[in-house]
Amino acid sequence: MSVAPPPGADLRTWLDHLQRTDRLAVARPGAALRHGVAAVANRLDGTAATLFPAPDGHPVPVLAGVLGARSWVAEALGVGDDALLERFERATREPVPCTEIDTAPCQDVVHREVDLTRQLPVPTHNEHDHGPYITAGLLVTRRPGTRVQNVAIHRLQVSGPDRLGALLLPRHTLEFFDDAEARGEDLPVAVVIGNDPITLLASQAIVPVDHDELEIAGALRGSPLPVTRCVTNDVRVPAGAEFVVEGRLLAGTREPEGPFGEFPQYYGPRAERHVIAVDAVTHRHEPIFHTIVGGGGEHLLLGAVPREASFLSHLRRSFPSVRDLHLSRGGTCRYHLAVQIDKGSEGEARNVILGALAVHYDVKHVVVVDTDVDVHDPAEVEWAVATRFQADRDLVVIPGAQGSKLDPSTDSGVGAKMGLDATVPLAAEPMRFTRIHVPGEEQIDPSTAVSAASPNWQKDLIRAPAGDGPTPSSADE
Known part of the structure; x- marks a missing residue:
């Protein structure tokens, strides 16, 4: 018997779910891509995802706040809050290989003439950001000479119509690129935008190099993730994504990137960094552009839950x-x-x-x-x-x-x-660190322990009817 996928296995299904539960807000059309989208998204952070129709008149809507609270993450995976870390940790141990398809929604429309500033409604978030940034794009790479892929989120500065600046920290993407650059070769990449919540989460798993995070997404879904080959390179990408930006990390090339508002709530500085030359943009019919506001709740939460699961597994082994x-x-x-x-x-x-x-x-x-x-x-x-x-x-x-x-x-x-x-010494006297506790407190239901209608405290409480309390003495009168 087939099992229904969890709510977060498809982005549009997840948006339907949020709307049914009053957690999807639709902004007034025409929000400014420069600071306007981020300002509204931050005000609604943790309470609602926000859809921005026609931002600055662009035909593609922008989406922010897809995973606004920790409880939403568990909900997207179809588990309770108490089972969240165990569910994620098990998926990292038992990945499910992807299934490849030839015809995919993410390639309904193909642009080989690239103009990122025209084809994508990329917002500028914080005050001193250098300009528009792709912040919710999964950067998918393949280790040179193998079929092994890596998936991660890196900040990507729109530096020109077909050029992105990339901050690559010392992790697996950089290791793959260093292998290619040592051979004098560019590294083919894909930037996948508008992913389902489960694949977003899987991209942040802390796992050894050469573990494909798309296979972790399959384990979290309970079924293989459909992927397809890019139109200009061999990278495999989630077939149901909204956008795919295909290109190459350029060997021997560094250009200025930054500043950008990062998760510590400070700006990452401007410096000479890696560069992606874009070869094609593909997308669904009537696509949605997902953005993650730098330093906002979604940014922090996406990093927290996968790390917690990986850390818990690692520490429990020892x-x-x-x-x-x-x-x-x-x-x-x-x-x-x-x-x-x-x-x-x-x-x-x-x-x-x-x-x-x-x-x-x-x-x-x-x-x-x-x-x-x-x-x-x-x-x-x-x-x-x-x-x-x-x-x-x-x-x-x-x-x-x-x-x-x-x-x-x-x-x-x-x-x-x-x-x-901050643990109690084992030899401490028993009462020295015994926490105070009121017996029966946990069984009290506040809704039944108080009056349904608030009484007049002076009339109904101070002057209670006879027999309901002590009678004042003559001295008190």
Whole structure:
């Protein structure tokens, strides 16, 4: 018996789902691509996805906020919030190969005469961004000489009618390009825009090189992802995408790119960076252009959930005591990691700290807490630090470590890492760290514990009928 795909397996189905549940807003036609789209999207961030008809009069609508809240991510995958990380982690372990088709919606229309500024409604987001940026495009590459693909999101500056500037950080895309450039060759690429939420999430999985994230998307969908070959190169792309921009990362070429508002809520600086020459643009009939506002909630969330799942899997292999973890919004969903453990021995929390700092160079600060602390609640984590942590005893500092180059407090990405052991000492007296608790509190239903209609507190409460409370003494009168 066939199983229905989860709601996030198709972009347009997902938009229908959001509209049915009052989470899709349609902006007034004609929003400005420069700052106007981003301004509205940010105001609705986390409450509704927003569709912008005719932005600056362009015939293609712009979409923002596809995944506006953590609960939406679980919903898109068809699971509960508590099963989200396990579902994603299992998909990284059990990928499903793609199925290739010859005729695909993403190639309904083919433009070999390319004019990006005319064919795509690319917004400019933040105040000091250099100009329009493609921010929700999956950059798909193939390792030279193999069929192995990599999928990632990189910021892409529209530098001309057929030219994109690309920031390639030291990850798998750059490794593929370095292989090609060492041979004096360009690297064929495809930029896929207007993807379903599940494929977007899969693109952010933290997996070893030579693991195709499109196969992780298939596992999350519960069926193979349909892909098709590009019209100008051998890269395979999701067949149901809205747009595909085909081109080549140019060997031996660097051009100015930036500044651009990034996830830490600062600007990535202008510098000489990689360049994509565009060979073709293909798209669906009546396509939709998806954008992710730099530094907004969708930007942060897309990085958080896949990383959490990958980090949880990695840490549990070495530390079975790890129960849960969370990358906090205040830590840009990259830099601050809270880890919950069921501590069995002293020193264990420190080992977890060291393992967590090594799991990915973005992780900067780690807090380890006990199982009675909800790592998804920043106030709970802060409380644990406030009441269970002593800096001269529980602080771990590692200087001179590789970090994020987008963290402005580092020296070109090199900085200090810190861990805080906010767990209870195992030898502590039982009542010393026992949390206060009101018996029966969890069973109270506030809707039945209070009056349906608010009474007049002076008339109905102070002067209660006889027998309903103490009678004032003559002295009180």
